[in-house]
Amino acid sequence: MFQWISRLVLFIVIFLFTFTAYAVSGINLPYGVTPTSREIYDLHMACFYICCVIGTLVFSILIYSLIKHRKSKGATAVHFHEHLGLEIVWTVIPFLILIGLAIPATIVLKHIHNTDRSALTIKVTGYQWKWKYEYLDQGISFFSNLSTPQDQILNNAPKGKWFLLEVDNPMVVPVNTKVKLLVTADDVVHAWWVPELGVKQDAIPGFVNENWFYADKIGTYRGQCGELCGINHGFMPIVVQVVSQVDFDKWVKLHRPNAGNEANQTLTMKPLSEKELMILGKAQYDKSCGMCHQATGLGLPPSFPPLKRSRVVTGPLDGSIAFVLTGVPGTAMQAFGQQLNNKEMAGVITYIRHAWGNDKIIINHKQPIIVQPSDIERVRRKNL
């Protein structure tokens, strides 16, 4: 019995090790691309090796006794059950080892807390279930949503390489720049975590926490929300693109709101055809609504009510628009007025009014199905 079992254990151990070596990309912390992540990595490895040494010591004594001091091998117990010297030794030595670990940890921590002399400040706000990035000095502000299609999550389509780790609008930062993050949340507690940057900062409503990173390598770095924040906690990834200063300046120029802001505004007010609205609306629905209300419009009641045959959707138009603009406080239904522009909003509402047989009910009620950006603007004004 014993032999059989020990063989099995051996087999499993060998299996695990070989499996690990062949199949898996990451089994350790990433070394990362910031000074912080590297210091953390070194501290982590130092602590790991110290644990290995202590473990080897303790377990060798244990294994030695387990083999040598068996009753079946004729071992008799010695009467030896107190030794002050030994107790002092194994109190003092671990204490000294701990001091040895605490010193580097303190130094690294001091470094992490130094947010001085940052060149770029980005405010990061966690929402159920997306991130908002505001470049305070550049005046750029946008939301960053999961961009993996629902079809991949529901196994109806092959999964892409960055399944669940891809977003529509990544955070873009220049390389070799100290970026200060001001992290907060709009609803519940979230955490902004990108392992390769060595940053994890809780986003807590009512608090603004500071953190920073200095990426010295161009590339795309991915992370996820690190604090349970509700049903779609697993579906709000973070993507940070570190680009050269030149590319960053170009990006800023492209996204700066004042350049052509007026034109932008009139552009979003231009009436659109039904087909345009539907295409725009479907895409926006998948991004902003589909995670909760589902592609089928059936939602996940009672937390997420269905939109199919919903009274809010099929009711008077202005009420419908106002509902999406202001949301329902204290629930996952956010005030999308701040998140979507008139054009996007018109598209999404048109799509919802059109889909799942809602159009038939709305026609019966003699209400319009198609919503134009001007309708949104009208309701926006009324609600302000």
Next chain:
Amino acid sequence: MTDAAVYTQDPDSHEEHHGPEHGFKRWLFTTNHKDIGTLYLFFSFIMMFVAGAMALLVRVELFEPGKVLLNPEYFNQMTTMHGLIMVFGVIMPAMAGLANWLIPLMIGAPDMALPRLNNWSFWLLPFAFAMLISTLFMSGPAPDFGWTFYAPLSTTYGPKSTDFFIFSIHLMGASSILAALNIVVTIFNMRAPSMAWMKLPLFVWSWLVTAFLLLAVMPVLAGCVTMMLMDRHFHTSFFNAAGGGDPLLFQHVFWFFGHPEVYILILPGFGVISAIIPTFARKPLFGYRFMVYATAVIAILGFVVWMHHMFTTGAPIAAQLYFMYATMLIAVPTGIKVFNWVATIFKGSLTFETPMLFALGFLVMFTLGGFSGLMVALVPSDYQYRDSYFVVAHFHYVLVSGSLFTIIAGVYYWLPKWTGQMYNERLGQLHFWLTTIGMNVTFLPMHFLGLAGMPRRIPDYALQFTDFNQICTVGAFIFGFSQLIFLYIILKASFGKRTYQVSNQVWEGATGLEWTLPSPVPYHTFETAPVVP
């Protein structure tokens, strides 16, 4: 405690005249510490299968990327309920069951000091858990905010069933407080006259310390959930930033309860191990005094380290440094315990019956969990580990070995004493090996997952985490289904036909008052105080 106690049953005692009542009344109205201990243990056993099944559902969902079985909302309910039931419905009642059974026997008392209170503290539990589990069958979602139920996710954004959760926590808290009170009073007042403090078995010592921890922190938890209730229904804003409240206050209050709670879950287990290892090493416990001191020091330090669960919340550096140092300090008394157990084994005369196997499994895996605990204590590294699978791996190594393994070890160890039946040793060993293999296959890869960047509590994950998650799921099923062997062993010992007589001492190396009593233990014991050598 070095020599076998010399107490023998008084031949003139009338114990056999006061047998238990028959039928369900025996269990409903019982004030007998042995019956109540049995109730606690069976309750916790049932709950273990309930919460274990939930864990298996979680593991099925995580078998591969994409939706497998559960939608994210139900997934969150499963992780939440698994955690809550395992902590409050499995480990704590099982430890209370062991305490009820063993403390009077170990200190030479006829029963617990407050027997009726004892009945009540057990019978609160089935109602508390009926209420908690009933939320799964309500029309809205059951609690789905994790077992740590951080505000405002559990207050403003919590489902309607949160109120049932709050009241069930209140009931569990009342039950624990009453049980702890009873244990403190029993140990202080009911010891046999010759049972000096420094002769107390370590199990009694660790339960005494644990009971004080319970008395200190369960009211804090009750206060915490009461504030939640107020926020949800009476327009207060303790935790609501929009109303001038503080979401961080919740975390402080919760972890001021939560960290000592961890020691509530493992300290009694330390006591069980300190009974088992000397028995099967046939050598007295090494460094008894230091073991007692270390237990007390762990408990005291346990009160002043709660913020190490909150290193990423934006705490000022001074607070982080203090809590890091204090946390690291806990490694010292914990190390003392491990070293003393190893020294007890060293130069003993070892045999490897099932209780000893589980004790050794505990020793090895708990040490591993302690190592990852030291790593998590370092604030900078903790930035990377926090809320990742590394933490999941860490606390399962500590709690599965420190609590579950020690409980199982204790049950195997005292089962012959309780039932008069020896379990099947081959089956017991099979149970140990499958459990240990399953446990390690489940939780070892989680370290790697966490380091590679997988957050905990996500129902779906990126492709690079697939391999390890599949190993974890396979391990979880081995781990879970091997508990059926344990179920069979327990049922056979409790209800099966008695095959042969078990001696009083049961184990060759066992010492202590409980081993001077016949097996099975009579319904009433130590009506006259025994003399402790």
